Amino acid sequence: MSPLAAREATDADAELLLAWRNDPRTRQASRSSGVIDLADHLRWLRGVLASPDRVLLVVSEDAGPVGTVRFDREAPGEWEVSITLAPESRGRGLSRAVLAEGERWLSESHEVHVVLAAVHEDNAASAALFERSGYVESAPAEDGFRWLRKTRG
Template sequence: MSPLAAREATEADAELLLAWRNDPRTREASRSSGVIALADHLRWLRGVLASPDRLLLVVSDDGGPVGTVRFDRERPGEWEVSITLAPASRGRGLSRAVLTLGERVLIEREDVRAILAAVHQDNAASAALFERAGYVESAPAEDGFRWLRKTRG
């Protein structure tokens, strides 16, 4: 496996990110499972890129982009994480490395006391990923999603 690198997303990533977001397996695991139109996605992406309370990273290896990880500040020191692997990158054992790299970038830039993850209750692979990364159950399941939390310190 070649080393991974993370960079902040830009508006030039819009079509790539939208294709990953609209992939059927990605939509199954999302809180919003509908297909997103390009105009709506661009509006969302511009808002994310302009917000000081959000960090959207594109993670690549030597072959190009393999996934994305997004952090949304929920309250001071607490961030929610969302990770998406490119459909072509699934099954390569990259999810843990993408998550770890994203966490490292966030911690270098921001005050982080805890990171939260909402995991669809039917998504055993994501639950296992976060649990292996040190996240623990933090709240009862709600609307079909489990809440996991990783505390720093």
């Protein structure tokens, strides 16, 4: 496996990110499970890219993009993370490295004390990923999602 590198997403990533977002397995684990059309996605993407409180990263290996990590600032030093692997990258053991690369990028460019993750109760793989990455249960489940938290030194 080649080393992973994160970069900020751009408008040029719109169709790739939309394809990953509309993948059935991705939708199943999302808070919003409907199919998103291109116009709505472009509106969302431009809003994310323009926001100082959101970071959207594309994580790649030498062969190309393998996933995306988004961070939303909830409070000073507190971020919520969301991770999506490209459908063709699943099953390769990349999720932990993608998450770690996203966390590394964020901590080098922003103040980070706490990172939160909302994980669908039926998504055992995602829960295991965050737990292996140092996240612990932080609040009772609500609306079908568990909340995990990672505190950074």
